[in-house]
Amino acid sequence: MKHAYDSLYLGGEWRKSASGRTIPVVSPADEQQFATVPLAEPGDVDAAVAAAASALRSPEWAGLTPQQRAGLLERFADELEKNAADRAALTSMQNGMPITIATASEGAAPVGLLRYYAAVARATPIEERRPRIDGMGETVVRREPVGVVAAIVPWNFPQVLTMFKVAPALAAGCTVVLKPAPETTVDALELAAAAERAGLPPGVLNVVTGGGDIGEYLVAHPGVNKVAFTGSTAAGRRIGEVCGKLVRPVTLELGGKSAAIVLDDADLAATVQGLAASSLLNNGQTCYLSTRILAPRSRHDEVVDAVAGLASSLTVGDPLEPDTHIGPLVSRRQRDRVESYIALGKESGATLAAGGGRPDRDRGWFVRPTVFGGVGNDSRIAREEIFGPVLAVIPYDGLDEAVAIANDSDYGLGGTIWTSDVDKGLDVARRVETGSVGVNFYALDVGAPFGGIKSSGLGRELGPEGLAAYFTLKSIFLPR
Incomplete structure (x- = not known):
């Protein structure tokens, strides 16, 4: 040993x-x-x-x-x-x-x-x-x-x-x-x-x-x-x-169930690259992650396809290998919990766009990064903290509705805004009810306070x- x-x-x-x-x-x-x-x-x-x-x-x-x-x-x-x-x-x-x-x-x-x-x-x-x-x-x-x-x-x-x-x-x-x-x-x-x-x-x-x-x-x-x-x-x-x-x-x-608000002017390629860290960090086992991705209805399918492409491209494997993006979940119990939410997502009528199961490995508590599209904010996969690599894309009509959906949560820990206009992103960030929020990225600042509101x-x-x-x-x- x-x-x-x-x-x-x-x-x-x-x-x-x-x-x-x-x-x-x-x-x-x-x-x-x-x-x-x-x-x-x-x-x-x-x-x-x-x-x-x-x-x-x-x-x-x-x-x-x-x-x-x-x-x-x-x-x-x-x-x-x-x-x-x-x-x-x-x-x-x-x-x-x-x-x-x-x-x-x-x-x-x-x-x-x-x-x-x-x-x-x-x-x-x-x-x-x-x-x-x-x-x-x-x-x-x-x-x-x-x-x-x-x-x-x-x-x-x-x-x-x-x-x-x-x-x-x-x-x-x-x-x-x-x-x-x-x-x-x-x-x-x-x-x-x-x-x-x-x-x-x-x-x-x-x-x-x-x-x-x-x-x-x-x-x-x-x-x-x-x-x-x-x-x-x-x-x-x-x-x-x-x-x-x-x-x-x-x-x-x-805990958290933070929202990533993708504005209609967002550069989708840059947004998806940023979501890799702000939505899937540490195999999805991070409290502040933006696991609810809010997309303009006119761009919903485009966002789903891009996020699904990201999830499918990530290397799942041995956490000690430097090219691994997604390692195993911490325990069998945690994997069972995450898989139960994936089953709920499938049963809810949402569209499974990526993942949804285990990778082809003989051992280890692995789950493939999973993306659901067409999710309603009243769905359990949108309201409850899953603590695994499971993302829900939620459509919205207009900026006011996007902010309302982001704030319609028991939680308020993190969040992100994705836009080509940083000043506009800052204005939206001020309206989100949360303890911290990033514009076009998310990373804690040791010199600034971190914590949550609500639950x-x-x-x-x-x-x-x-x-x-x-x-x-x-x-x-x-x-x-």
Whole structure:
């Protein structure tokens, strides 16, 4: 077996889990087990939270200046950079992400996020003085770390989504208990090893592993001060309910069913090239993807043919091969789910224009990229998050109807506008009810906030706003 782990990272030490049991890790490409990871129990979570709480008060961490903490983050980044290629490959082996995507998002991006938040921490004052409005003195506004953070991350982009939380939390002076998805735990333990090599004080970063029961226990733990979660809307609602009852801060980055609005003046060749990334990235297992493609009725068939041509041209295969565009889905259960939606699309009367089945492969949880045309926005394949390579082309009559269809969704996370007139695209983008939207492309900006509205989440990550989420503010009133 290539990777066998039997210890959790707790309080700066590698400790056997209380259960002594392990979780098998199976490659979605060949269905073979290639690793084992420890299975935590509630007692392990207790130990992790206690270690994080102790580190929060320790002079080795609490006594550091923002500049000193930034230096530690940069050392952490340096360690991650040394094995960036190995971590990218681990992600691909665990979740089927094509290696070209993993190299950027799982190898390089976590390094960049740590360095970005090190720079933001250096530039963010801990205190500022404001003259009182009544002229009776001044107020010191002080930023303090919110405390122990429970960071719960999914399997689709495990390393970079971990760092969406860990980097700003550490920059703010918080401590973290990280709970990765069981499908992608190996890379989380490798990340902890890099933190150890970088010299992070004991207890600043802790890793516990397991399923939903361990995540639920961590979320409700009395020693946790904030929860940061990325995952399904259903799980996010449960976490939000727990945090609401506890009056505990929470950031939720949840599901999406975003729209790509193709305007009547769009260059279709350029649009289709852009949709490859903004609608099918990571085998369709990306929360913000524009999986509803809104086309002018006069160009509907043309758009369907072009998108179907794109889907049919993509190479489906081994995620570790550099020419692979579409790898396997993360698990048999996920493939079954995606295939159930493909069946619904066929039954709905929509036109199957591409895909609709499995490629000719003996093993692995693969689904061919699938495109449906003539879809109504009331169809389940247009309303529910599928989380796989399935696209629905929806016709519209006039720009107002296009915007109305885009906004007629329970979700509001991403979206794209495709046009030959960027200013016109910007005007349309302003009308779309969503947390983020791209004009003629879509790519997250580390320096700008990311998150959703409606059922797509609560709060923001990235940018200076991502750091602010890990501070609590104290006002100290001073007389004249």
